[in-house]
Amino acid sequence: MMLRLVTKGLPKVTPSAAKAVLVRGSLLHSFSTSARFNNSVAEDEAKIVLKDKNRPLRIDRELPDPTTERRKRIAGFLLFSVAIGSALSLIFNYEKTESPIISNTLYYIRRSPATKNILGESIEFDGIIPWVYGELNSVKGRINITFYIKGDKNVTGTVRLVADRNTHDEEFLIHEWSVTAAGQKIDLLAENTKTPI
Amino acid sequence: MTVLYAPSGATQLYFHLLRKSPHNRLVVSHQTRRHLMGFVRNALGLDPPPSPEDPTPENRFHPWDQSPSVDLRERAAKIRTLAHCPVTGKDINYTCPLSGIPTHHSREAWEMDKAYHDSKKYEILKKVNIYEHDLRSGRPFPEFDFPQQQGYDKAVNLTNWDLFFYTRSFYSMDTEFQLAAVTKMLSYPITIGSLLHKFSPYSLNPKGPITLEGLKSLAALRYTLYPLENRSLPTTTKNRAMRIFILGARAEAQLPGHVWKQLQFLFPEQSFEIHFIGPECLYKRDKQEYVKSTTPVVQRVDETLKFIYRTNFFEVFHEAQDFFPYDPYMDVFFTFHPGYASPESHGSWMGETMKALLETKCAIFTTGFNKKDLTDDINLVKSKYGKEMDVLMEPVRNVFGSTKWELNDMNPQEVYQFNMYIAGFRGKRYHTIKRQ
Numbered sequence: 001m002m003l004r005l006v007t008k009g010l011p012k013v014t015p016s017a018a019k020a021v022l023v024r025g026s027l028l029h030s031f032s033t034s035a036r037f038n039n040s041v042a043e044d045e046a047k048i049v050l051k052d053k054n055r056p057l058r059i060d061r062e063l064p065d066p067t068t069e070r071r072k073r074i075a076g077f078l079l080f081s082v083a084i085g086s087a088l089s090l091i092f093n094y095e096k097t098e099s100p101i102i103s104n105t106l107y108y109i110r111r112s113p114a115t116k117n118i119l120g121e122s123i124e125f126d127g128i129i130p131w132v133y134g135e136l137n138s139v140k141g142r143i144n145i146t147f148y149i150k151g152d153k154n155v156t157g158t159v160r161l162v163a164d165r166n167t168h169d170e171e172f173l174i175h176e177w178s179v180t181a182a183g184q185k186i187d188l189l190a191e192n193t194k195t196p197i
Numbered sequence: 198m199t200v201l202y203a204p205s206g207a208t209q210l211y212f213h214l215l216r217k218s219p220h221n222r223l224v225v226s227h228q229t230r231r232h233l234m235g236f237v238r239n240a241l242g243l244d245p246p247p248s249p250e251d252p253t254p255e256n257r258f259h260p261w262d263q264s265p266s267v268d269l270r271e272r273a274a275k276i277r278t279l280a281h282c283p284v285t286g287k288d289i290n291y292t293c294p295l296s297g298i299p300t301h302h303s304r305e306a307w308e309m310d311k312a313y314h315d316s317k318k319y320e321i322l323k324k325v326n327i328y329e330h331d332l333r334s335g336r337p338f339p340e341f342d343f344p345q346q347q348g349y350d351k352a353v354n355l356t357n358w359d360l361f362f363y364t365r366s367f368y369s370m371d372t373e374f375q376l377a378a379v380t381k382m383l384s385y386p387i388t389i390g391s392l393l394h395k396f397s398p399y400s401l402n403p404k405g406p407i408t409l410e411g412l413k414s415l416a417a418l419r420y421t422l423y424p425l426e427n428r429s430l431p432t433t434t435k436n437r438a439m440r441i442f443i444l445g446a447r448a449e450a451q452l453p454g455h456v457w458k459q460l461q462f463l464f465p466e467q468s469f470e471i472h473f474i475g476p477e478c479l480y481k482r483d484k485q486e487y488v489k490s491t492t493p494v495v496q497r498v499d500e501t502l503k504f505i506y507r508t509n510f511f512e513v514f515h516e517a518q519d520f521f522p523y524d525p526y527m528d529v530f531f532t533f534h535p536g537y538a539s540p541e542s543h544g545s546w547m548g549e550t551m552k553a554l555l556e557t558k559c560a561i562f563t564t565g566f567n568k569k570d571l572t573d574d575i576n577l578v579k580s581k582y583g584k585e586m587d588v589l590m591e592p593v594r595n596v597f598g599s600t601k602w603e604l605n606d607m608n609p610q611e612v613y614q615f616n617m618y619i620a621g622f623r624g625k626r627y628h629t630i631k632r633q
Contacts, residue, residue, distance in 0.1 A: 058523035058558055063413040064420060
């Protein structure tokens with residue numbers, strides 16, 4: 001690469017300033033009258049002698065390292081995943097608890113004399129977070145749910161509903177609709193609920 | 198003329214003119230045709246016809262021996278003096294008719310050069326020819342009207358030149374001549390800006406050329422360049438401008454302030470000090486010579502940009518501790534086409550200068566004319582200081598290299614572009630081990 005040849009000539013000045021920069025940048029590159037080419041620096045004798053040893057050469061700060069705190073970032077990601085998963089589960093379960101199927105079930109249970117005898121009044125979801133276990137898929141026509149209820153007699157009951165339908169035009173066929181509490185099983189289908197309000 | 202458009206008797210009057218004066222007939226006919234065509238073109242919304250002054254590969258092509266420009270005729274004579282025919286080894290006496298540049302000893306040698314014709318080198322040489330003539334054609338250069346600062350809501354895209362020009366609202370680069378003229382000037386500031394910017398087009402290994410150590414150094418610089426986004430860092434040390442050291446400065450030191458201002462516009466919150474270091478960094482146009490100054494020459498562009506010219510080698514100032522203390526968060530080094538491996542400049546670069554550069558532990562980026570030029574430089578640094586350096590950026594084609602083709606007068610077939618390839622390295626940093 002002889003692009004940095006030593007010559008003595010210099011390029012002429014071009015009138016236009018903008019062109020001059022471009023032209024001179026190009027032409028000057030072919031010319032060089034640098035003293036560095038007369039500088040015979042021995043490679044093996046390269047050493048630097050600083051004049052003031054007390055003045056710091058550089059500010060020794062650590063460069064930002066993306067590999068540090070890797071374990072912390074992994075733990076943070078896992079915690080984040082758990083939080084998002086929990087939030088999603090709560091959201092999906094909230095849809096279940098607010099389903100009209102659950103509402104109707106609770107409506108019938110609250111007006112069922114046998115259930116009121118066992119659990120008492122104020123029948124509601126048991127536990128801090130209402131939770132409906134199982135499948136509640138109205139679109140597919142498959143319902144197989146279990147949830148827990150309680151009343152003011154401090155007795156816990158389990159509600160179970162199994163129903164399905166083959167097509168969207170059919171009514172749901174209820175296979176089981178029962179409340180199990182204190183060792184007794186109450187079949188809500190067989191119960192006569194025509195008591196006046 | 199309005200008589201010709203009268204509905205009644207127009208043909209009769211025109212025929213009358215035809216009889217009387219044949220010359221007048223031609224003039225009238227010509228004017229009528231031009232007027233009608235102009236009206237039709239305007240009605241259809243077409244562009245006006247191109248001006249003969251617009252640059253095209255046809256009107257910008259002249260053999261350099263008979264060039265209308267004195268500079269290029271002198272360059273042709275210089276090629277004939279310095280270069281040799283690649284086929285016969287004799288002097289250059291024949292101008293290639295395809296490219297217009299003297300390349301061979303005779304026409305027979307030109308025809309015998311199979312590599313020259315197979316690789317179509319003459320096409321690039323022709324581009325060298327037409328670009329040089331376009332710069333000296335005297336045409337207006339509206340593309341040199343650079344845009345000013347733009348707001349934060351207009352992001353700058355640094356994927357390539359076209360997207361950069363569009364997102365920065367540059368003048369429309371419709372032809373390759375405009376692109377070549379502007380990218381040659383802007384290649385220096387935008388090469389620096391595209392590396393330091395947070396939307397840099399260079400991605401990490403293995404997809405891109407930036408290594409892990411390169412990410413560390415660039416992240417340190419970006420901590421300084423984007424202070425609002427990194428509030429956790431201590432800001433007590435942000436009491437000075439960021440320093441960009443350009444070693445071996447030649448052409449880049451002659452760029453005017455408004456060209457380097459384009460670098461500052463990419464980082465509106467940051468002020469810069471550009472230190473041009475080298476024996477040829479200060480060029481006086483009135484004296485037409487390089488100036489040697491024992492004191493640094495300071496040129497203040499505005500409150501955010503300052504040029505400092507130091508007309509000596511870097512190791513002189515390093516030994517004098519002028520730049521101490523270096524800070525990898527606020528200092529960065531650039532060497533444009535340094536030629537570490539070049540025989541002419543090997544001694545001055547690879548001795549005390551490289552040792553001093555590696556001692557700073559700051560990022561050092563270097564560009565090359567072509568791939569061989571840059572890889573030779575990097576391989577030489579690796580072979581000599583391999584244990585004392587880290588590679589920050591593998592040699593890769595520069596996204597913002599110049600698109601203007603240049604010519605080596607010593608070897609006319611050796612074509613290159615400024616800042617065609619780029620790489621980065623740094624002095625190796627050692628971490629303290631805590632005492633157990």
